[in-house]
Amino acid sequence: MDRNRAKGITFTKEPYIEDAGPRIVKSMKFSSLSDSEIGKLAEVQVFKGSYYDHFKKPIPGGLLDPRMGPANKELICATCGGDFAHCPGHFGYLTLALPIFNIGFLGTIVEILKSICKCCARILLNEDIRKDRLKKMRRPRIDALAKAELAKKVVEACSKVSMCSRCGYKNGSVKKLVGSLKITHDRSKCNDSSIEEFQTALSHARESRLTSAVDTHILNPFQALSLFKRMLDEDCELLYLAERPEKLIITNIAVPPLAMRPSVIMDGSQSNENDVTERLKQIVQANAHVRQELEEIASLRSLDGWETLQFEAAQFINSEVRGIPYHQQREKTMAGLVQRLKGKQGRFRGNLSGKRVEFTGRTVISPDPNLKITEVAIPMLMARILSYPERVSHHNIEKLRQCIRNGPDKYPGARQYRDASGSTWTLRVPHRKRFADQLKFGDIVDRHLEDGDIILFNRQPSLHRMSIMCHRARIMPWRTLRFNESVCNPYNADFDGDEMNLHVPQTEEARTEAILLMGVQNNLCTPKNGEILVASTQDFLTSSYLITRKDTFYDRSTFSLICSYMGDGMDLVDLPTPAIIKPVELWSGKQLFSILLRPNANVRVYVNLTVKEKIYSTKLDDKKREMKTMCPSDGFVYFRNSELISGQLGKVTLGNGNKDGLFSVLLRDYKPHAAAACMNRVAKLSARWIGNHGFSIGIDDVQPKEVLIEQKDKTISDNYKKCDDFIAAFNKGKLELKAGCDAAQTLETLITGVLNGIRDTAGKVCMQTLHWRNSPLIMSQCGSKGSPINISQMVACVGQQSVGGRRAPNGFVDRSLPHFPRKAKTPAAKGFVAESFYSGLSATEFFFHTMGGREGLVDTAVKTADTGYMSRRLMKCLEDLFLQYDYTVRNAAGGIVQFCYGDDGMDPAGMEGKDGKPLNFDRLFLRSQAICPSDEDDDILSPSDVHEVVQRKLSEVGMCKLVKQEASADDSSAGFVNSLQSFVKGKIESTEPSTKEDSEKLKKFIQRISGITRRQLEVFLDICLSRYHSKKIEAGTPIGAIGAHSIGEPGTQMTLKTFHFAGVASMNVTLGVPRIKEIINGSKKISTPIITAILETDNNPNTARIVKGRIEKTNLGQVAKSIKVVITSRSASIVISLDMERIRDAHLHVDANIVKESILHTPKLKLKQDNVKILDIKKLRIVPPDGDRSKIQFQLNHLKNLLPSVVVKGIKTAERVVISKEEDKEAKTEKFKLLVEGTGLLDVMGIEGVDGLNTLSNHIDEVSESLGIEAARRTIIEEIKVVMGSHGMSIDIRHMMLLADVMTVMGRVLGITRFGIQKMGKSVLMLASFERTSDHLFNAAVHGTEDLIEGVSERVIMGIPIQIGTGMIKVKQRLSPPELLQGTPPILSYV
């Protein structure tokens, strides 16, 4: 850049040009080298296959020639003079006696040979088509993908052409010979006279062994090379070859530099050579052999050596190449060049995309509730190793002096010291005191870690972004990394021996970015759905639950002591008035929590929330209203202005995975800091309190009471009796069948239902009989650990064991275990465990229990691998999607994926309401009412006033336009404004005073207690509007990565349940990880395709049955009374008579005409119009087509066998149709819809009686084909939602929308697989770092692809900051060019 300006001046010496800043790699072009280029590039010709001479010196011209670099540490490079550590290495070359195919390009070579004439080397297209294709290929806007597609079509077209339009040569088909590295040219199919001539000539020859394969001959590399050399450049362009095709064939091998294949000298005289070197040795030897064979001019001898050379060269490039004969393979597998690149440990994934770093540590973790949630305790041992380069300034010079004096081994010390000039001294020297004295401002000291340093903390598997977060260091004694248990959740850590990693950012920029973006405080919420993730767990919940029990009271001393627990006794606490003043002063536990939230009057935190805990009784009071705060079990938590009014706190209030919990409210209404401080206080209080109180489990906790034993025995015997009755009915065949089930299935569902009932009732009784002090009960009620099922398994009854979703299978003949009689279906014989863990399992029960247990283990083992791969694919596909400043979602290349993220541009991490709504109006309204108490002078608003206030507030923030034009679709805020307005409207209606003529005073009173004041409404609207705007997603957010995390991470949690009933018991739908995989892969064939057909009249079971009959596949066999062969003396035929009664019963409307039509439409039968004759409405005669009279018997039988399977009615692809009944309990109405198992959406939609507009399918590919790409997008979103919902996981819809958009943005459904991603227009480096590394690289070389290094993977590989988030912004500065001093022109000048 500066050179242009300096042009006018000429210098005698190279001028000093100021550093223009670091240069970055802008693009990367892939190409291949020709033999001459290889020769020019190389420093030496290698021709000897030997390494060292007797004096351990590398032999010149050998594979370790010193001109290619030093082979080991002792040697020096002969080219550049560098030693082993500094010489970058230099190439050599190896000339081959005969050309060979480059194995990586073999596929391309075959394709080229397919499309050119093997005589004149021109493309096998006639001139017009060729020109047309060339024009298409040269279109300026065409992208690489389209070009590749075009070239593929050209090859396809060419391989159909046999006659060359230019020279008239007849070309055969070119194929790669399977199981070898040869290409054959098969001309047997082209009737060329020359071949016949040739054959006849050969038949006269004496040697007969050559005759066998004259028409198929092998195209050897030499022939291919000569053909390629004669090819025209235009033809190359047509085939999307960037360069001359002869480069695809090797004549010179580039011998890689020694730096990449060092030679290791063993102690003896032996040296250990790299695999690549050994491969090259084989090549050199094979080459020498070929040369020798050539010199011997054995004209008739086939060149065996040539083949060996080809194999060796192929294995040098790719040692796993197929087609190497067994005897050519070595017993020791030596890695080829491709093996170095590919795979998890390969160069791309192992070194380029993931780099090893310094300043890290890893040890076992342990809990410490006394730490803040933002802190991590680092053992002193570790703190002495890790360091941070701190620049000396006025503020820290004394501290750093002391650090230097302490040296590297004493704790607050330093390891290294750099002065301004850049020279570095280690401090492991005795005279470091002198350094301390010399210390100047601006020097840099690598000091030990100290309290407050910024640390990145991580636990594998890093499934989402909260798996690595930024903490502050606390240097502590002992040997483990410690942190607050509240932070276990995001890391998914426990303390059973888990280890975690930490990293120390080394620059101030990195630290700032880390603490602001990755700090624990700023990641309390998961972007998956906006729920809080960092929250109290386990013991914290238990003790909070016990503290806030209604009957915990403390006297003054105890209460004050506990108050001092939560703040280490350092906080100022206003002692509240005791709840009970007389007869004794007693403070309640709930008052403790009020203090915890607001210790003194100066803390301005006013929490307002209502939460229903697990123990909240759903009973209604005498007026059929919910009990709310008056719940007898105290399950309704109500905080009013930071005072705990009622409720016992449990997981719903304090735990994770909730949007309305205490910490969520603190986080949203105040700052993350308030929530974090509160969590710290809860942790300290709980840990200390429970340490004094004690909490433990003993055997008496699981002892069942007498009542329970009685009840359990009774329910078990009752239900066993029921089961026996069912079995008896089944054996007699009198079981009433369920819809879509056979007798055995019905029995199973019935018995399973009964047996599951046993455990439930036993569990219910068990939970009722337990004392409230029972520890497992407390834990399950407050949600800290365990469920009622776990308790009842310990106390009452373990319940039914299942394997693969069924009862225990038969491992023996007709029985599960030999302890039972054959064909036993009793509960005990099929894995029902009636005992509890306390009473102990019998031998058979234990066996069944282990069966169930093993399934769980196997499933988790399999699932982790599956979901891991799925996450990786998702991540690779979505990694470069991010949000631009114009709210569009684009990929790195700038292609738009969404015009507005999630249709409203909201940040999923900030969503407060249910279903991804930005705000929870109810809670905010409650809050604004509570924080603005209604005074006497404040007026109560009438409905019209309310409306006016709302309009005014909206117009203030510039949303009035939206108000007037109801929901102008283009603005994303319209939905929000509408929902706000309707909420306010609903509020007014509910509080409108009754029209009854009450006394004026009473009216006023009622208004006072339920009206809205102006101030309250204004505050409410202000909060809503300002908060809505703050919830817009920030530009630069890596939404793609977040989306991939949000979908991938829940996958790991999906347990076992892989099947689910779609409304009807008999209809299974694949769910869980397998289904997610199907959706994401964009599978063409899914395991359970189901079409949900909505009926036009959906309240009548009869119409449903009629429509079912229309859809369901009905065979001729099902409606025919008989299909008989009738042979008379004159003719032989088949007569079909229909069972009209049956047809009428099933509402089928089938008669002989329809049967005839359907028979004619069955191509397998090969029957014509006149073969089928209608005798009457229910009879047909089929005469076999005239043929051989002797075969007529066979023909008739053949037809008779085929005819029953002819589909006469319904849709062929619809395997089964089940009517699903939905009962609306309130309206007492039934709704029917049809579930069609199978495909054929279009056909089902067209059926009369089906509401085609509302009919859905779960088969994405089919939907895309029949309804279009937008429908496919919707289906993807819905299907993912269904799967996630069935596992109780809520994921923000925006993530699923993004995924669906990425899958459909190219206009067709692309799966997130190697095939799909390839078609999404990703760059070569990204694809290479994903899968099939070598294929992509070789292709890129053939096509001459240019990679612009835009995406995330590419930039990581090149070591450049990625263009996402903070890397998106570039500062552009306009500087006036510096004045250059004009010197006198020199006497001599150069250009």
Added chain:
Amino acid sequence: MVDVLFDDIFRVEKLNPDDKKYFDKVTRIEARSERFDMFMHLDINSEVYPLKVGQKFALLLVPTLNLDGTPDTGYYIGGNRHSLADNFEYVMHGKLYKITEDSTRENVEVLISFGGLLMMMKGDPSHCNKFELDQKLYLLMRKV
């Protein structure tokens, strides 16, 4: 003089109206007043102040315990000063957190929380005129 918010005599009709004892030390009593015919649910600490069905007690709700009626400062000062509580056996302090009308809109419900011990009083609105939301108040009880 102290501004009395509510004063009446109640009769305990039922203990634990749900027929199940949820808590060891706390009992919910159902009571009905004689004068105003108010219906009440009240949680009391039965360990220090047990009540039985059929017992009658006087109940007083006042905003302050000071005999001269000066309002509370908001800060708790313990000690054995002379106060209104001297004449009563059981005294609690709490906050009124909700006043609602009944679904029929004839009765008014007043809800008070004494540090988690709840009180729900239902009756004619005319007797609840003095109550205000977020009012701090004392409950004084004496058996009669």
